[in-house]
Amino acid sequence: MDENWGYVVAGYAVTVATLSAYGAWLWQRLRRARRGVGD
Amino acid sequence: MRLAHDALLVAGKDLRIELRSRVALQQILPFGAIVLVLFAFALDPDRGVLPRVAPGLFWTAVLLAALLSVNRAFALEEANAARDGLRLTGLDGAAVFLGKAAAVAVQLVVLEVVLGVGIVVLYDVSIRGVGLIVCAAVAATAGLAATGTVYGVLASGLRARETLVPLLVLPAVAPVMIGGTRAFEAALDGAPADGWPWVQLLTAFAVLAVVAGTLAFGPLLEEDA
Amino acid sequence: MSTRLKLLGAAAAASLLSLAVLALVVAPEDARQGDAQRLMYVHVPAAWLAYLAFFVTAVASALWLWKRTRSTTWDLLAGSSAEIGVVFTALALVLGSLWGRPTWGTWWEWDARVTTTAVLFFLYLGYLALRRTGATAEARGTRCAVAALIAFLDVPVVHFSVTWWETLHQDATVLNRELDVKMEGFWMPFTLVWSVVAFTLLYAFLVTLRLRLAELEEGREASDLERAIAERVRAGDPVPVGGS
Numbered sequence: 346m347d348e349n350w351g352y353v354v355a356g357y358a359v360t361v362a363t364l365s366a367y368g369a370w371l372w373q374r375l376r377r378a379r380r381g382v383g384d
Numbered sequence: 385m386r387l388a389h390d391a392l393l394v395a396g397k398d399l400r401i402e403l404r405s406r407v408a409l410q411q412i413l414p415f416g417a418i419v420l421v422l423f424a425f426a427l428d429p430d431r432g433v434l435p436r437v438a439p440g441l442f443w444t445a446v447l448l449a450a451l452l453s454v455n456r457a458f459a460l461e462e463a464n465a466a467r468d469g470l471r472l473t474g475l476d477g478a479a480v481f482l483g484k485a486a487a488v489a490v491q492l493v494v495l496e497v498v499l500g501v502g503i504v505v506l507y508d509v510s511i512r513g514v515g516l517i518v519c520a521a522v523a524a525t526a527g528l529a530a531t532g533t534v535y536g537v538l539a540s541g542l543r544a545r546e547t548l549v550p551l552l553v554l555p556a557v558a559p560v561m562i563g564g565t566r567a568f569e570a571a572l573d574g575a576p577a578d579g580w581p582w583v584q585l586l587t588a589f590a591v592l593a594v595v596a597g598t599l600a601f602g603p604l605l606e607e608d609a
Numbered sequence: 610m611s612t613r614l615k616l617l618g619a620a621a622a623a624s625l626l627s628l629a630v631l632a633l634v635v636a637p638e639d640a641r642q643g644d645a646q647r648l649m650y651v652h653v654p655a656a657w658l659a660y661l662a663f664f665v666t667a668v669a670s671a672l673w674l675w676k677r678t679r680s681t682t683w684d685l686l687a688g689s690s691a692e693i694g695v696v697f698t699a700l701a702l703v704l705g706s707l708w709g710r711p712t713w714g715t716w717w718e719w720d721a722r723v724t725t726t727a728v729l730f731f732l733y734l735g736y737l738a739l740r741r742t743g744a745t746a747e748a749r750g751t752r753c754a755v756a757a758l759i760a761f762l763d764v765p766v767v768h769f770s771v772t773w774w775e776t777l778h779q780d781a782t783v784l785n786r787e788l789d790v791k792m793e794g795f796w797m798p799f800t801l802v803w804s805v806v807a808f809t810l811l812y813a814f815l816v817t818l819r820l821r822l823a824e825l826e827e828g829r830e831a832s833d834l835e836r837a838i839a840e841r842v843r844a845g846d847p848v849p850v851g852g853s
Contacts (some may be wrong), residue, residue, distance in 0.1 A: 349645035349711045356707045357629070357757045360655070363700050363813070365692075371818050380824035497747065534759065536753050542742045551738060555731040556763050559770040566774065578777070584771065589766060596762070600755045605675070607751050 387482070390475050394483025398457060399490060407456055408491045414475040416495050420502045430607035437499040439568035442496075442503050443561055447528070448493055449581045452552045453488050454532035454602075458540045466539065470605065476600020485597060489529035496521055509553060513571030520567035527560045530593035537604045559589050614817055621814045624807035631800040639797075644791050650800055653675040654695045654808035656726065656784035662694030662812060663733065667761035670754035671748075673817055682820075684746035685827060687757055689819035691733050691740075693812060698730045721772040728767050732760040746828050 398451040402408050407449040423441045427433045434441075461467045470480060500517075503509050511517065534550045570579030610618075632650035639646035669687035672678045705723060706716045717723065736756050743749025792798045 349643050352711050353633070353644055353647045355691045356704050357633070359703055359707070360651045360700060363696065365723060367696055367758065368815070371815070371822060375818065375822050376827070378822060448800050534755075538755055539739070542695075544738075544742055548735070548738060548742070551731070554737040555728045555735065556759060558728050559763075562770040562774055566777070581773070586769060592762070592766070596759055600759075603751055604755060 386443075387476065387479050390479030391482035393484065393488040394475065394480050395490075396483075398460065398484060398487035401460060402487070402491065406409070407496055408453060408494075412449050412452045412456070413498055415452060416445045416499050419448055419500055419598045420499060420506055421443040425504060428448070432476075433498075435509050435572075438503045438507045438509045438582060439565045439572060441507070442499055443524070443564045443567065444493065445499055446564075447557065447561065448555070448561060450528045450532055451490070451491055453491050453495075454549060454553070455546055457484055457488055457533065458536040458545065461540060467605070477605050478500055478598040480605065481537070481597045481601035484505040485529045485533040485594070489525050489534055492525045492529060497524065509572060511572070512574045513579065515569040516567060516576040516583065519583050520564060520571070520579065520586060523561050523583055524564040524567075524589050526590035527586060528557055528595050530590060530597050531557050531560075534593070534597040534604075537601055540604075541607075560586065563589070614814070616815070617810065618792065621807065622804070624810055628807045631679045631796070631803060636800045637794060640793070642712050642733040642790065645708060648704055648708040651792055652708055653700060653801060654789055654804040655701040655704060657805055658808045659694050659697040659701055659729070661809070662690045662697060662816070663729070663757075663764075665690040665816070666733075666736075666757050667695065667785070668816050670757040673686045673750050673754045674758075679750075680809075681746040681750075681827060684750040685823040686752065686755050686816075686820055687753065688737075690816050691721075693815050693819060694728065695733050695737060697812075698726060698733065700724055702730060703736045719771075721768055723776055725764060725768040729760075729764055730765065731845050736760060746827065754794050757777045768778060 420441065423445075424434060427437065461470060500511075504511060532549075532553055535549050535556070539548045539552065542548065563582045567579040567582040567586065570576055570582070628650065632647050636647065636650070640642050647691055669683045669690065673683040673687065702723075707725070709718060709723075710716050736753065739756050740753050743752070743830045790797070792801070826832070
């Protein structure tokens with residue numbers, strides 16, 4: 346079943362990437378909103 | 385009953401406007417017919433594909449035309465501040481909803497009759513199980529008209545209304561697509577017994593949509609847009 | 610960021626890290642699907658979170674609609690939770706696809722769960738588009754709340770429709786559409802439960818942050834408007850009173 350590890354890695358990578366990207370985006374927007382800078 | 389009377393009033397108004405402007409007749413109906421023709425280009429008419437997928441194509445064409453119909457129903461209200469006029473009449477939101485939905489439904493039924501002839505002629509379909517077809521169409525149309533009208537008022541007054549309503553309506557009426565197509569398939573296959581459960585589903589959906597619209601229309605109409 | 614929120618974030622991070630270890634190393638491979646089954650530990654919680662998020666949106670929307678409990682916070686919570694829900698729905702669909710390819714042989718199946726999840730995605734994508742049509746809770750609150758509730762109630766109807774459709778199309782070939790994995794031993798069910806807990810903590814953390822952001826932006830929206838009017842007044846412009 347080794348050939349399926351590609352899918353597993355892809356899946357976990359997509360999960361980490363998506364959640365990190367969303368988290369990072371949130372963080373950025375929060376910092377800007379707190380500083381009161383316009384978009 | 386007050387509600388029925390007021391609803392008929394609103395439906396009458398919308399249908400009278402249609403009779404005078406003939407937008408549904410001259411624009412939406414041809415649109416539905418053109419969609420049927422386009423499907424034939426998209427699929428292969430020679431290999432007997434069209435009769436098999438005719439139910440699905442029929443309901444897709446009806447669905448797309450319903451979007452135009454709903455759009456028109458609420459474009460009417462945006463001209464000349466008609467929406468404010470509607471609120472000033474003091475009519476119950478439920479009555480306005482039922483009236484507008486009924487008007488949309490009537491236009492859709494006319495469209496469906498024409499498109500029904502269309503699929504018989506263009507896709508070489510033979511109609512069997514007429515009772516099933518009629519009942520399925522009535523239930524499906526009620527659900528479509530009600531759902532479209534709810535989202536129509538929900539988005540009315542918004543600049544993005546015309547692009548929002550399709551995005552909102554299409555996923556919501558997935559059960560109508562599924563039920564309507566399956567019921568028609570059963571009718572055209574000559575196995576109507578398989579189709580009647582789908583009529584039940586379509587009816588349940590229609591009931592839910594009408595209830596939702598009746599409850600939500602009033603508060604939505606009150607919104608300042 | 611408050612201490613409680615920091616703790617929540619830390620808990621989420623810790624549980625997710627340990628989940629990775631459990632899911633990729635500790636849990637045994639499935640007898641039938643092999644290692645591909647490990648995607649269950651991210652796909653299932655993602656789907657669960659999507660439904661939880663949309664449930665929160667529905668409840669918050671109802672609280673907005675009921676005049677006695679109406680408050681900007683509910684509108685902002687509804688929007689925040691829906692946004693996160695859409696992210697998780699997309700994730701669930703992608704992960705389901707990646708899981709399905711080696712297991713079913715196809716990237717997609719039109720079974721009840723997958724189809725309903727796809728419709729769910731579009732329903733709430735529409736909701737998010739609707740939210741952008743009003744700058745303040747007052748302007749968009751009722752429309753969005755109604756849309757959210759209709760979407761939420763529609764989902765079981767869609768699911769039922771597709772399930773019914775499925776049962777009429779029983780294939781002769783036994784296609785393991787359901788992706789049902791037989792839970793064996795201790796570590797498989799444990800890891801699955803752990804994954805749901807970890808993702809739930811993550812959701813709680815994200816929705817709190819997102820709500821905070823929404824509140825800040827809403828406040829700025831309102832104060833921007835006030836500031837703009839105040840400037841006009843100072844400059845001597847007549848304050849517009851409805852209609853130009």
